[in-house]
Amino acid sequence: MAYRDAAAAVHPGTAPSRAEVLAAWLTSGGDERIALDPRSGLNRYGCGPAPDGCDAAFGSSTASVISAEAYEAVGRRLDRLLGDPSVQGDDRSAYRAEAQQIRHQLAVLCGLPAAMAENIVLAASGTDLHLIAADLARGAGVAPLVTVMADPRESGRGVAHAVRGLRYAGCSPHGGACAEGEPAPGAIAGDLMAVPVREPDGAPRPAHAVDADFERACLAATRRGGPVLAVLLDVSKTGLIAPTPACALRLKRRLGERLTVLVDACQFRLGVQSLARYLEHGFLVALTGSKFLGGPAFAGALIVPECAARRLRRAPLAPWLGDYSGRDDWPAGFVGRGVLPDLPNLGLALRWRAALTELSAFRSLPEAEAADALTGLAEVIQTRLDLHPRFERLGAPGPRRFGRPGWDGVSTIFPFLVRHDGRVLDAARTQALYERLRSGPQPVRLGQPVAVGVRDGEPIAALRLSISARQLVQALSADGGRRALAQRALDVLDLVARRAAEVG
Incomplete structure (x- = not known):
């Protein structure tokens, strides 16, 4: 659908307000979690699509309502898109340019070389990022992927399904309705090994004990002969890091390309120096703009370190990823993106615009x-x-x-x-x-x-x-x-x- 048709998509036959158009776009291109309840006007996280001035907003570990500053930035950007003659009838080209600008700005605000924009994959949610990372880790082989991660309750709700190639919501950004927990068509179902990070009474387990269990699980997984994905939570829903970065680095050095390490930094409570170190060690890093940054829910990015990108740019992608990922969500250098649908996601782009407004302000602080x-x-x-x-x-x-x-x-x-x-x-x-x-x-x-x-x-x-x-x-x-x-x-x-x- 062309961007200037947004008004018709909100209330057919009527002339919607600017706020209604913004709401329609900010809640598009995701799944049912960001759809607005027709009675309350809120999504599943209890957030609306416009600023509400709440002074008691301390829920950024789950979701936030868009700030007034970010909302105005998004509105200005949408106005420019809708007023651009080149956009009419060519929303794919417009989204391609938007996505590239977002990748570039994100790289710079993260203290990375501008060229790293070519290593950033956009996605609607953190769960989608895990799905994509799992496919990259699996590669072209037929052996099931084994994922080792901390207790899934400390991560996103659908992550345990996503890393195994299972559906994790009732719909997807580009696909139709589906049943949660069913295998994606053509996917090779993977296995999951979960490591407890808390004692039975809820107290955090000692880091050395978590690391020891994590190492045992990764070594056992590699003995199966297939690829292994290790997920390092930084930080979890309750603020934990598991396993320690030192543990993940030891495993990567020992197991080499048999092991892919994904840093789940979807909370984005991570400084530029820590991010740089993870990438230097060859770890994939998943970020979202909707937790610490306070942007609207459903804006994700996967940063691929250059040492891994040289191999992964040539890797094939599973066609069924097209339900969750579009061709221009990926930089042009990733040849596997050719199997993905050429479908734009303006809602994702606008949500990232909001998040980058917040990130830019935060990076200005000493x-x-x-x-x-x-x-x-x-x-x-x-x-x-x-x-x-x-x-x-x-x-x-x-x-x-x-x-x-x-x-x-x-x-x-x-x-x-x-x-x-x-x-x-x-x-x-x-x-x-x-x-x-x-x-x-x-x-x-x-x-x-x-x-x-x-x-x-x-x-x-x-x-x-x-x-x-x-x-x-x-x-x-x-x-x-x-x-x-x-x-x-x-x-x-x-x-x-x-x-x-x-x-x-």
Whole structure:
């Protein structure tokens, strides 16, 4: 569909408003998770397609509502596209140019050489990125791919299906309706080996124990004779890194091309130096613009290190990837993209425009100042969680990767359990609390509950208070901004404590 037909796609036979056109595009080119409920006007993450001014938005580990600045940037870009005569009847060429500009800007903002834009694959979601990475790791062989990763509950909901070549949603960006869990047509079903990262009661396992299990699993997987994909979570839904980068590097050096390492950095809580180190080691890196950056949900990018790109540019791609990936989502140098449909995804491009607006603002902050602000904020939040009788903090060390950490060595996701009458709320009551918080008269957005273990014979789940790049930019751009952000976080925790009594 040509871009200037957007208005007709929103409400046929009517003249929709600019906001309705923007909403239609920002929620297109994904799956049912970003479709708007006709009654609430919100997607499955509880977010609408336009800024809403919520002051209690601490859910960036799940999703965020687009900011006013990003919304205006997207609107200006869409206006230019709709007013460009060259776009009329040639939306494929327009998307091709948009995708290339996004790849270039992302590379530069990530501190990479501009030429690395030719190694960036765009995708609608982080789950789609895992699907693509698994296909690259599998190669042209017929042996099933074995994926080794941390407990899938710490990653995206559909990742465990995606890496095995299974459907993970009821529809896809370019395909029709499908059944979750069924094999993709023509896919070679893979296997999954999951490594626990928490004790049965939810406490984090020691890093050395996780690493040891991860190494054993990868070595066992390679003995099967087929390709192996190791997924390094950086960071998980609850802020963990698993396995350690040192463990992944040891395995890569030992196993060579038999092992592909994918860094799941879809939270994008990663500094430029850490990203560069991962790529230097030959690891694929998956990023999204909708978590730490605070862009609208469904904007992903897979960065292929140059040492791997020289081989992967010549690799074939599975035709069934075309349900999830279009030809111009890939740089022109990847010859396998020829089997993919020539279908544009303007919604993806506009969501990335929003995310890059946030990334550009964040990159303008002095790193030392950002690290100092985050350190102070983390101390305030962790202290409240430790001292309040309603909460139990699921403590974990700050992220550790290579050498001296930067701002990304400070925790920005704070998982916690909620107590009532001396007991931890079970998973069902925690979910009820989460729903009550986000739908109340003063909506509060936290990260969706994550299953972490069992207490008293009942499954338990952690809520997550998460800091976003946009919040940090705002805090460092105004007098008293740090104190104001810390106070808002404390106010949210106090409200959680009060509401807990209502569901206990």
